[in-house]
Amino acid sequence: MSDATLHATSPDPDDFVVQIADQVESFLVAVTEVAKGDEPDSAVPFLLLEVSQLLLAGGRLGAHEDIVPDERYEPDLGPEGDVDELRERLAVMLEPIDVYSEVFDPYEPRKAPVPARISDDLADVMADLRHGMAHYRAGRTTEALWWWQFSYFSNWGSTASAALRALQSVVAHVRLNQPLEELDGLDTDQEIGEEALAEEAGKVMAEEIAGPLGLRTVK
DSSP, rough: OOOHHHTTOOOOSSSHHHHHHHHHHHHHHHHHHTTTTSGGGGGHHHHHHHHHHHHHHHHHHHHSSOOOSSSSSSOOOOOOOOOOOHHHHHHHHHGGGGGGHHHHHHOOOTOOOOOOOOEHHHHHHHHHHHHHHHHHHHTTTHHHHHHHHIIIIIIHHHHHHHHHHHHHHHHHHHHHTTTTEEEEETTTTTTOHHHHHHHHHOOOOHHHHHHHHTOOOOO
């Protein structure tokens, strides 16, 4: 089903699937625009807002009863859209604060933090959401909801939550005029424990990051 056909059917804006699809589409469009780099000064606050709004849709999917697809096997969607360019653009834009430390599962005891990248997180979330949007645009609304719910639990929910914590931390450090630790030289393909992570972390004052990212302290 084409976009024109979808608009012609005038879907009920109160329908659950339409509301979720609107929130997903808003996120896809917004992050794509941010990645263009036209307004780097507002990138971090804008991403914080968009990820927060997306996780509201995720919470609704998580609270919803299990969604069962119409078909036993997922229809072939053709080639997946490439998110590598978007990932690279975000990595360049977010370079001062792209790498952060994350604990994957807070319920696994004494797990050491591992390095992650906001740019990787956002690109992975985009890939999951685009996959479901392809179903939605083809008129397979149940499959779209099923995929968004399944991938929320299996990947993009925790990934977006981790990115949200990192983005919120950056904004908080700057607004509160607190020093921010930089993971200097740390990369995401390294396995590193908590002590080594602290050893690698160099001190960078919040104002050094506030300038290029357009964040300002509250006076």
